[in-house]
Amino acid sequence: MSEHDPLDRLLREDAARKLDDEGFTARVMASLPLPRTARTGWFKPALVLGSTLLGSVLAMVFAPAGTSLAQGFIDLTRSHALTSSALTGIAICAGLWISAIVLAAEID
Amino acid sequence: MADAAAPSDAELILAVLQRDDRRAFGVLVERHQSRVRTVLRRLTRGDAALADDLAQETFVLAWRNLKSFRFEARFSTWIYRIAFNAWQSEARKRREVSLELDDDVLAAGDDSSAHEMPDIAAHVDLERALATLSDGERAAIAACYYADLSHEEAAAALGMPLGTVKTHVLRAKAKLRARLAPKKEKDR
Numbered sequence: 001m002s003e004h005d006p007l008d009r010l011l012r013e014d015a016a017r018k019l020d021d022e023g024f025t026a027r028v029m030a031s032l033p034l035p036r037t038a039r040t041g042w043f044k045p046a047l048v049l050g051s052t053l054l055g056s057v058l059a060m061v062f063a064p065a066g067t068s069l070a071q072g073f074i075d076l077t078r079s080h081a082l083t084s085s086a087l088t089g090i091a092i093c094a095g096l097w098i099s100a101i102v103l104a105a106e107i108d
Numbered sequence: 109m110a111d112a113a114a115p116s117d118a119e120l121i122l123a124v125l126q127r128d129d130r131r132a133f134g135v136l137v138e139r140h141q142s143r144v145r146t147v148l149r150r151l152t153r154g155d156a157a158l159a160d161d162l163a164q165e166t167f168v169l170a171w172r173n174l175k176s177f178r179f180e181a182r183f184s185t186w187i188y189r190i191a192f193n194a195w196q197s198e199a200r201k202r203r204e205v206s207l208e209l210d211d212d213v214l215a216a217g218d219d220s221s222a223h224e225m226p227d228i229a230a231h232v233d234l235e236r237a238l239a240t241l242s243d244g245e246r247a248a249i250a251a252c253y254y255a256d257l258s259h260e261e262a263a264a265a266l267g268m269p270l271g272t273v274k275t276h277v278l279r280a281k282a283k284l285r286a287r288l289a290p291k292k293e294k295d296r
Contacts, residue, residue, distance in 0.1 A: 007281055007288075011253040014231050019142040024160060028137050028167045035128055 045103050052099040056092045063088050117183040124174055133174075137167050140184060144191050147254045151195045151246060153239040162198060166191040188255040189265040192247065199243065237287040241280050244268070248276035249284075 060069065064084050072089030080086060115123075115135070123132035144166060148159035169190050177186055238246060251262035252273070259277070263270040 007285060008253075010231070010234055011249065014234055015143070015146060015254040015256070017146070017231075019145050021138060021141060024141050024145065024163070025134055025137045028141075028164050029130065029134050031164060031168055032130065032133070032171050033168075035130075 048099045048102055052095050055095055059088055059091060118179055121174060121177060121179075121183065124171075133171060136183065140187055141167075143184070143255065144187060147188060147250050148191055148195060150235075150238055150250045150254055151192075153246075154235055158198070162191065162194045165194050169194070184255070185257060185261055185265070188251065188257065191255075192251070192265050195247075233288055234284070237284050240287060241283060242276075244272070245276045245280035245283070248273050249280045252277055 060067070067084045067088050069085070069089055069092070072083070072085035072087070075081070075083045075086040076089060081090070115132070117136060117139070120132040120136050123129040124136075141163065145159055145163045148162045148166075149156055152159045152162070166187060170187055173190075177183070238249065241249065247266050248262060251257045251265055252259065255262075255265075257265060259270060259273050263273045266273065268276075
């Protein structure tokens, strides 16, 4: 690109011509998404955590008889990972981890 | 001329990111709207309404994605990249946009004809001549001259190899000279 090339100069002059705003900025500002309200600030994390906790409670309620979360963690410490209690504990922990990751990603 | 006391683009972006400051974003839009709309008008072959719609979409996308802005680059470079993507998406919806090199013959000759240029006041003719270029050539000229990007920045913004950008620019300029030169002959 050369200052002495008339075509370069013509292109640069054309590029430098200022377009009047003509309400453009106001249209852009009007079409921006609404600001986050206080409600949306806590509502989404509460929804994610609430769903996870509800899922955990339901898992416990409908788990086979004799399933206990405490027993599950005891089984896990004794390397008995395939008991129904241990599997329930793993599922609940996984659910909580996933919701934590989702929430962390939202914050970023 | 820029006001010495006016906040820089980076300061305005920080105000948006830290305080959700819409007024600061408004200043950014006001500052860059002319260039972005001009670039898009050239890309859309002078379709001012479509160009303004795409420019609006560009700024809204910039607002949504401002947190991904990296401060190493100029805000203008970043926003042109969004504008080029918006134009490419729109062009793909209407028809297949091609930024590839075409095999047409360079009837206009090469860059050596630089000093036999046509009437330099012919802005209207330039606009018409630009509209006859291929998508890739127009995009390269828009990026390098209207958006004032370097060849490297243009290649990154358009998602095409550096060599292709350079070739597009050379071919486009040769075609523009050819299209504008006969007009001067006629005017004599």
